[in-house]
Amino acid sequence: MPLHSLPRRVPQAGLRIRRFSTSSCSASxxxxxxxxxxGAHTKVLFQGFTGRQATANVKESLEWGTKIVGGVKPGxxxxxxxxxxxPSVKAAHEKAKPDASAIYVPGNQTAQAIEEAIEAEIPLVVAVAEHVxxxxxxxFQKIHSMLQTQSKTRLVGANxxxxISAIGKxxxxxxxxxxxxxxxxxxIAKSGTLSYETVASTTRAGLGQSLCISMGGDVLAGTNFxxxxxxxxxxxxxxxxxxxxxIGGTAEMDAAEWIKDYRQRTQNPKPIMALVGGLEAPPGRIMGxxxxxxxxGEPDAQTKYHALERAGAVMVNHPEKFGVGMKTLLGNTGRVGTSSTSGASSQKRGLHTMRRITPTPRPMNQQKRSLYVKQFQAFDILKQKSIPVNEAPSNSDTSISISVDRTALSPCIIxxxxxxxxxxxxxxxxxxxxTNFGNSPLVADVSSYLxxxxxxxxxxxxxxxxLWEIFKEKEAFNLETRFGxxxxxxxxxxxAHFGFDDAAFRSSKRQEEIHSLRNTTEEAPEEVEAEKDGIVYVKLEGEGSIGTLVNGAGLAMNTVDALTIHGGHCANFLDTGGKATSETVKSSFRIICSDTRVNAIFVNIFGGLTRCDMIAEGIILAFRDLHMKVPVVVRLRGTNEELGQKMIAESGLPLHAFDGFEDAAKKVIALAQK
Structure with a gap:
């Protein structure tokens, strides 16, 4: 079956959804x-071509073999x-005929850059910017409405x-x-660092990669699972x-439905493995x-995990298990790899035993994100719109929310x-x-459903x-209300539980009035301190004897998940960002050690954009400068990993170097119990 004749989207399981149509146009x-x-044939254009990041990326990509035909700098x-x-994307398209465009502009310019590429009918647009x-x-001209009614341009991203095609360089x-x-x-991955770990695992297993697609962690992803x-x-x-x-959205549930259908209709299906990060993420938090x-109403990570497992995907608790696991599965199916006695029918078996946790409803008054406002502040905003509020406790739990439907790629009522x-x-x-819901059939449908x-x-x-006016005027991402x-x-x-988009303030300095409602004195001091250094830190409840220091939000979530599965108790989630430096490592150690519960620290770094030897140097210097007494287990993987591990081992400090996660996890758990 040719790709262009495949069905558009697979309905998700669980959460019920009504769809709308923006156009009757036959273009799909x-x-x-x-x-x-x-692949090797792809001619790539860069938007934001002369910027520092784009320049460095172009040099690396050219050396690797990517066919780059130039870039755009407006005018x-x-x-x-x-x-x-x-001077423009249109001019570049006319003269260079690119097959793809890489967008390397700041977050607040990304939407306009995407629109330019769509209008120029660039076949593939890849938006890597964060804080969009x-x-x-x-x-911005309703980007996804434009995309859904045309058949020329595909978007990957943003964020x-x-x-990348490893075969086609x-x-x-x-x-x-x-x-x-x-x-x-x-x-295919949401998380960057988890995808790099996955890639490295398949490379070490001798399998390599064909095509790697990062849908990214954005709410409005142009390409999904x-x-x-x-x-x-x-x-x-x-x-x-x-x-x-x-965690977040329902893309994994859609994928599970697709996998189930694929395995039923295919005589010799390709083996599929999966991982879901955030099994231990506290309800209501935004994890990096x-x-x-x-x-x-959206599913938690546990629900996604079980849906994929039931569909026939082999589940793992850490990405380093993908390589050996996939090699075994490929051998079982007779495709490539080593043979095994387990047989292809074992795909529904997980590679580990996972601790089952029953999700609990989220309290509506939790302060969970820098731009979630307090309930009384949300009430004030509602009063400004002449909506009656009653702060007295009520047994009513009928709920109306305005949020984003990540599958329909639009706002929605929940x-x-x-x-x-x-x-x-x-x-x-x-x-x-x-614009007006006064006589909207949609409200009638909602009223009937309730x-x-x-x-x-x-x-x-x-x-x-x-709620819709507040959502648009103040750039909210989620407005929840309970009423009677x-x-x-x-x-x-x-x-009322109102959350507003911090990217609007961080990249464009919009919504300063909303941002000013934040009272940092009422937040966890460690989280506030970490934010000053560009670190995302979430203090976890419970006994929490292990401090974690990780580069990358997805990898940080998975680190907490995997340590918990091994019997550890984590005190925090900490993401230094994609590039760990000696300064961010030092700040991270200082913040972790301020938590008196911590008996040992687990550093889990994948050296991709930053080399492992540079990270090791930063860890050693930070350890000495802070006169640390808490034992530290360091797992380094990625670029120059052997040199980094050697530097840690020979430092003469109470640092324990590992390359494998299992051994490192056992060590830090043992140290934390002393």
């Missing part, structure tokens, strides 16, 4: 799936790195490492090249498939990534007649151009209208 975004199959013509500078405001993507993104080797495993799975199914270079997911949070029962939530997507009397339909419309009926018959809000 699904027709662009084949644009993901990059300028000339030459950079021996390649032409074009959600509402920029939603409102992603990119896409084509890199569009900032992936660490030393980890990659030509091979036969296709990889199912899109990549469709490519891998029909790709002759791909023999095995690996999927790396995490822009999209690592769950809207009301309604639940019982907020304490997440499985009862239903999404009602609508267009970002919606079982509200006809007399309250107008008041429900007022509440939805107010007052004595006079009006609807009144009893609970």
């Amino acid at each position: 975004y699904a027709d662009t799936l084949h644009n993901l199959k990059i 300028v013509e000339g030459e950079h790195l021996g390649l032409p500078i074009f 405001p959600i509402h920029d993507i939603l409102r 992603c490492p990119g896409i 084509c890199r569009i993104g900032f992936q660490p090249l030393p980890c990659f080797a030509p091979g036969n495993v296709g990889i 199912v899109d990549a799975l469709k490519i891998f199914e029909h790709d002759s270079d791909t023999e095995g498939i690996i999927l790396v997911g995490e 990534h822009a999209g690592a949070w769950a809207a009301p 309604a639940s007649p019982s907020a304490s029962q997440p499985d009862k939530a239903q999404k009602f997507p609508f267009s970002y151009t919606q 079982g509200l009397p006809e007399s309250t339909k107008g008041k429900l419309a007022d509440l939805v209208q107010a 009926t007052a004595a006079d018959g009006n609807l009144e809000v009893h609970g």
